Amino acid sequence: MYTLYFSPGSANLVVHLALLEIGSPYTLERVDFDKDEQHGARYLALNPLGVVPTLVVDGKPHGEAAALAMLLAERHPDARLAPLAGSPQRADYLQWMFYLANTLQPLFRQWFFPGDHLPEAAETIKHAARIGIEKCWSHIDAHLAQHGPHLLGEQHGLVDFYALMLMRWSRNMPRPATSWPHLAALASALKARPSWKRLYELEGLTEWP
Ligand SMILES: N[C@@H](CCC(=O)N[C@@H](CS)C(=O)NCC(=O)O)C(=O)O
Structure with missing residues (x-):
């Protein structure tokens, strides 16, 4: 439990x-x-x-x-949800999890709370965060174009759900993640799953259904 x-x-x-x-x-x-x-x-x-x-x-x-x-x-x-330890896809899984956690997610913190540490530089920090986030989306989309439709290929899993959460966070940005075609396709596929609908009910979410 x-x-x-x-x-x-x-x-x-x-x-x-x-x-x-x-x-x-x-x-x-x-x-x-x-x-x-x-x-x-x-x-x-x-x-x-x-x-x-x-x-x-x-x-x-x-x-x-x-x-x-x-x-x-x-x-x-x-x-x-994840390739087992020792399986051929394990390294790719770890690489993407850490990329999303280490590189992309912290940029969202800077986007949403740019004045956290240096209020006088908030505008610059926000602008830089936007550039960084868009660079990440371009990188992920290019990977999906070649190796998709999911981050690890045919089978969806945890890395895709993680990317989905971050894509959702970008929904009100000037260039949301779904502006990139392969990310948009990935989001649509994952949102069609029963878990997404249930999540919305349980967390009381409405935007970006
Ligand atoms: N590295 C942490 C970051 C968690 C985090 O920043 N959570 C935010 C919401 S997305 C939060 O709780 N913010 C409340 C606050 O900062 O007061 C994680 O991935 O769990």
């Missing part, structure tokens, strides 16, 4: 999708950002950084969306 602490549409989304795809029982706990609950003592005891997601696994809280999604894939190999 798992407990996922979430805020609608936030970095928990990939973890939530993984749980739905796996079909394992879990409970949801909403962290209300409007009430700043992520910085309250109760939540900080679970996640000292005050961010979502937190996933309680066997009674112990853990953070970091990419790590949590990978942990779930590992604990539930029957769901085939």
Whole structure:
């Protein structure tokens, strides 16, 4: 049994999708950002950084969306969300997971919160984040053109769900991810899955259905 602490549409989304795809029982706990609950003592005891997601696994809280999604894939190999250790696609899987987590996701933080560390440079930071994000989309789209339709080829999996979460975050940007044809096709295919509809119901999402 798992407990996922979430805020609608936030970095928990990939973890939530993984749980739905796996079909394992879990409970949801909403962290209300409007009430700043992520910085309250109760939540900080679970996640000292005050961010979502937190996933309680066997009674112990853990953070970091990419790590949590990978942990779930590992604990539930029957769901085939990730190539098994030692399999030929494992290196590609790890490479894409880390690219999304290390390169693309942090740029979104800069896009949404450009004044976090240096308020006087917020405009420049936001502009740079946009350029960086678009460069990533071009890179991923070019890969999909050659090796798609999914990031690892024929079989969809965790890396695609991770990319889907990040694509969703770009929906109101000047150039959303779906401006790139192969990313748009990937998003459409994944959104047709029952897990996406269920996720929207459970997190109360409406935009970018
Ligand atoms: N590296 C973390 C980042 C998590 C993160 O930044 N979450 C955001 C929502 S997408 C958050 O909780 N923000 C609340 C805040 O900063 O107060 C992860 O991937 O889990």
